[in-house]
Amino acid sequence: MDIIAQLFAGLSLGSVLLLAALGLSLTFGQMGVINMAHGEFMMAGAYTAFVVQGVVGDAGVSLLLALPLGFVVGGLLGLLLEATLIHRMYRRPLDTLLVTWGVALVLQQVARDVFGAPNVDVRAPAWLSGAVQIGGLALPRTRLFILTLAIVCVVALALALRATPLGRRIRAVVQNRDLAEASGISSRATDRVTFFIGSGLAGVAGVALTLLGSIGPTLGTNYIVDAFLVVVAGGIGQIKGTVIAATALGLMQSFFEYSTTASVAKVLVFVTIVAFLQLRPQGLVSVRTRSLA
Amino acid sequence: MNVFTALLRPGRARTLAAFGLAAAVLLLAPMVLSPFRLDLLAKFLCLAMVAVGIGLAWGRGGLLTLGQGVYFGLGAYLMAMHLKLADAGPGGVPDFMLLYGTGQVPGWWEPLRSPVSAIVLILLVPAGLAALLGWAVFTRRVRGAYFAILSQALAAAFAILLIGQQQTTGGTNGLNGFRAFFGYDLADPLNKQMLYLIAAGALLVMVAVVRQLSVSRFGELLVAVRDQEDRVRFLGYDPAAVKVVAYAVAAVMAAVGGALFVPIAGIVSPADVGVVPSIGFLIGVAIGGRATLLGPVLGSIAVSWAQTSISEQFPSGWIYFQGALFILVIAFLPGGLASFAGKLRRRRAAAAPGDAGASGDAARDHELVPERSPA
Numbered sequence: 066m067d068i069i070a071q072l073f074a075g076l077s078l079g080s081v082l083l084l085a086a087l088g089l090s091l092t093f094g095q096m097g098v099i100n101m102a103h104g105e106f107m108m109a110g111a112y113t114a115f116v117v118q119g120v121v122g123d124a125g126v127s128l129l130l131a132l133p134l135g136f137v138v139g140g141l142l143g144l145l146l147e148a149t150l151i152h153r154m155y156r157r158p159l160d161t162l163l164v165t166w167g168v169a170l171v172l173q174q175v176a177r178d179v180f181g182a183p184n185v186d187v188r189a190p191a192w193l194s195g196a197v198q199i200g201g202l203a204l205p206r207t208r209l210f211i212l213t214l215a216i217v218c219v220v221a222l223a224l225a226l227r228a229t230p231l232g233r234r235i236r237a238v239v240q241n242r243d244l245a246e247a248s249g250i251s252s253r254a255t256d257r258v259t260f261f262i263g264s265g266l267a268g269v270a271g272v273a274l275t276l277l278g279s280i281g282p283t284l285g286t287n288y289i290v291d292a293f294l295v296v297v298a299g300g301i302g303q304i305k306g307t308v309i310a311a312t313a314l315g316l317m318q319s320f321f322e323y324s325t326t327a328s329v330a331k332v333l334v335f336v337t338i339v340a341f342l343q344l345r346p347q348g349l350v351s352v353r354t355r356s357l358a
Numbered sequence: 359m360n361v362f363t364a365l366l367r368p369g370r371a372r373t374l375a376a377f378g379l380a381a382a383v384l385l386l387a388p389m390v391l392s393p394f395r396l397d398l399l400a401k402f403l404c405l406a407m408v409a410v411g412i413g414l415a416w417g418r419g420g421l422l423t424l425g426q427g428v429y430f431g432l433g434a435y436l437m438a439m440h441l442k443l444a445d446a447g448p449g450g451v452p453d454f455m456l457l458y459g460t461g462q463v464p465g466w467w468e469p470l471r472s473p474v475s476a477i478v479l480i481l482l483v484p485a486g487l488a489a490l491l492g493w494a495v496f497t498r499r500v501r502g503a504y505f506a507i508l509s510q511a512l513a514a515a516f517a518i519l520l521i522g523q524q525q526t527t528g529g530t531n532g533l534n535g536f537r538a539f540f541g542y543d544l545a546d547p548l549n550k551q552m553l554y555l556i557a558a559g560a561l562l563v564m565v566a567v568v569r570q571l572s573v574s575r576f577g578e579l580l581v582a583v584r585d586q587e588d589r590v591r592f593l594g595y596d597p598a599a600v601k602v603v604a605y606a607v608a609a610v611m612a613a614v615g616g617a618l619f620v621p622i623a624g625i626v627s628p629a630d631v632g633v634v635p636s637i638g639f640l641i642g643v644a645i646g647g648r649a650t651l652l653g654p655v656l657g658s659i660a661v662s663w664a665q666t667s668i669s670e671q672f673p674s675g676w677i678y679f680q681g682a683l684f685i686l687v688i689a690f691l692p693g694g695l696a697s698f699a700g701k702l703r704r705r706r707a708a709a710a711p712g713d714a715g716a717s718g719d720a721a722r723d724h725e726l727v728p729e730r731s732p733a
Contacts, residue, residue, distance in 0.1 A: 093503070097503075099503050099506070099507075150685065150689055153689065154689060157692070158502065158503055159420075159422045159502060159503060159506065160688045160689070160692060162422065162424075162503065162506060163422075163637075163640060163641075163644070163684055163688045164684060164685050164688045164689045166637055166684055167680070167681040167682065167683065167684025167685040167688070168681065168684075168685060169681075170677055170678075170680055170681035170684065171677070171678060171681035171682070171685075173677070174674055174677040174678055174681070177674065178674060286633065286634070290507075290510055290511050290514045290633060291511075293507045293510070293511070294507065294511050296507075297504050297507050297508070326522055327518075327522065328518045328519045328521065328522025328523065329519065329522065331514070331515045331518045331519065332515045332516075332518075332519050334515075335511050335512060335515045338508075338511075339491065339494055339495065339508065340494075342494075342495070342498060342500050342504075342508075343494060343498055346498040346499055346500050
C-alpha cells in the first residue's frame with residue numbers, strides 16, 4: 066500500500082511539474098527562448114486567482130473563473146515580454162535567459178510591493194475539499210483535480226498543435242522558419258501567438274498551485290528549476306518527451322524522498338538526470354536532424 | 359586615449375599599466391578607508407574573484423554558468439568548517455553541533471581539522487566537482503542553454519542539501535561566529551587588514567592568471583570553441599577538454615573567493631550559495647564587459663557597492679535596480695561598458711576620416727559578443 070501511496074504522490078508532483086513545464090516546452094523547446102520569467106508568470110496566475118476570489122467570493126466560481134483569466138494574464142505578460150524584449154534577441158538565446166531573469170526579479174518585487182511579502186491563501190472550493198477513498202487510500206481531491214487539469218492541458222495543446230491551422234503554422238515555423246515565411250506565414254505573428262499560449266499555460270499552472278498551499282512572490286522560483294530540468298530531460302520539440310520526463314521526475318523525487326530525505330532526493334534526481342544525459346544527450350525524445358549538435 | 363578604455367582593453371603595455379594601477383589602488387586603500395569600509399571592500403574583492411572566473415568561463419569560453427554559488431559555497435563552507443573545528447580546539451566539538459546535533463563531530467568533518475588539508479581540500483574539492491560535472495556534460499556535447507540549466511539545478515540542489523542537513527551544516531543559519539583565522543584573532547583590526555591584503559593579493563594573482571591563460575594557446579582555443587566549436591573539433595582539438603579546464607579554473611577561483619569571504623564576513627549560509635546569488639554574480643561581469651580582463655572585476659565591485667548603498671536607503675529598490683541592470687545591460691549593451699567605450703572611440707574615428715583604428719575596433723566588438731544563429 067505504501068508503494069501505491071508513493072506512486073500517487075509522485076504522479077501528483079509530476080502533474081504539477083508538467084503544468085509548469087508544458088508552456089516552457091513550447092517556448093524553450095520549440096522556439097529556443099529560455100524564459101526565466103516563466104515562473105513569475107505562474108506567480109501572476111496564482112495572484113490572479115487570489116484577486117478573483119477577493120472579487121467573486123465564492124470559492125468554486127472563482128476557481129473556474131480564475132483558470133481562463135490566469136491563462137489570459139500569463140499570456141498577456143508573455144506577449145508583452147516577447148514584443149518588447151525577446152524578439153530582439155532570438156539570435157542570442159543565452160542572453161535571453163539573463164534578460165528574462167531581470168524581468169523575473171522585477172515581477173517578484175512588484176508582487177511583493179502590491180500584495181505584500183507574506184504569503185496569502187486562496188480558499189479551495191468545497192467540492193475539492195477532502196479526499197477520495199480508493200481501497201483504503203485517501204487521494205486528496207485537489208491533487209486529483211490538478212492531475213486532471215494537467216491531462217486536459219496536454220490534450221488541448223496537442224490537439225491545437227496538430228489539428229488547427231494555427232498549430233500547423235506554429236509547427237511550420239518551428240521546423241523551417243524560412244520556408245514557412247516563403248509560404249506566406251508571418252513568423253512574427255506566429256512567434257507571438259506561440260509565446261502567448263506558452264505563457265498562458267504558466268498562468269493556468271499558477272492558478273492550480275493555489276490549491277496546494279499559500280502563495281507568495283517567490284512561488285515561481287520554487288518550480289522553475291525543476292520545470293527546466295523536465296524540458297532538458299524530455300528533449301525538445303515534442304510534448305511527448307515533456308509528459309514522460311515530468312512524470313518520471315515526479316516519481317523519482319517521491320521515491321527517493323521516501324527512502325532518504327527531501328533534500329537528498331533533490332541531489333539524487335539531479336545526479337540521475339546528468340547520468341541520463343550521458344545516454345541521451347538530446348533528451349528523451351529528440352527530432353532527428355543532420356545538424357552537428 | 360581615455361583612461362577607462364585603457365583599463366578595459368587588452369594589450370600588453372596597457373594591461374601592465376592598468377594592472378599596476380589596480381594593484382596600487384588596492385594596496386593604498388587601507389590607508390584611506392575606515393576599518394568598516396575596508397572590511398566591506400574586502401568582501402567585494404572576494405565576490406570579484408568569482409567574477410574573474412566567470413569572465414573566463416562565460417566571457418571567453420561562452421559557458422554560461424549559473425551555478426558558481428556552488429563553488430563559492432564549497433570553498434566557504436570548507437573554510438568555515440575548518441575555522442569552527444579550530445575554534446573548538448583539538449578534539450573539540452563546534453558549538454552549533456552541541457545545540458542541534460548529536461554532539462559528535464561527523465567523520466567527514468575530521469579531515470578539515472588540519473589547516474594544511476583544509477587548504478588542499480578547498481582547492482581540490484571544487485576543482486574535482488567542476489571537472490567531473492564538466493567532463494560528464496561537455497564530452498556528451500550537452501551545451502549552451504542545457505549546460506546553463508544544469509548548472510543552475512546544481513546550485514538549487516546544493517542549497518537545499520545544506521538547508522536539509524542542519525545537524526552537520528548549520529542549516530538555514532549557516533556557519534558563523536568564528537573567533538580566529540589560522541590562529542590570528544579575528545577581532546583584531548590589524549588582522550582584518552591582513553585579511554584584506556590577502557584578498558587583494560589573491561584577486562591580483564587571479565587576474566594575472568586569466569591574462570596569461572587568455573594570451574596563451576589555451577586562451578585562443580577557448581575563444582575559438584566559444585565561437586565555432588565544431589570547427590575546432592574538425593581541426594583535431596578536443597573542445598570538451600578546453601571547456602572542462604576553463605570551468606574548473608573558474609570553480610577554483612570562486613572557491614578561493616568563498617574561503618576568504620568566510621573570515622571577512624564572519625558568516626556563510628545557504629542564502630549566499632543558492633540560485634539567486636549564483637545568477638547575481640553574472641551581472642557585474644556583464645556590466646564590466648564579459649570578455650575583458652578587468653571588466654568583470656570592476657563591474658563586480660561596482661555592483662556590490664551599488665547593492666550595499668542602495669539597499670541601505672531603499673530596501674526594495676535594489677531588486678528593481680538589479681532587475682533593470684539585467685534587462686538593460688544584457689539586451690542593449692551586451693559587451694558591457696567596455697564596448698561602450700569602444701563605440702565612443704569608433705564614433706570619434708568615423709568623424710575624423712583616415713584613422714585606421716576603426717575597423718579593428720569593429721572586429722573586436724564582435725569578439726566581445728558572440729551571436730549564434732538559432733539552432
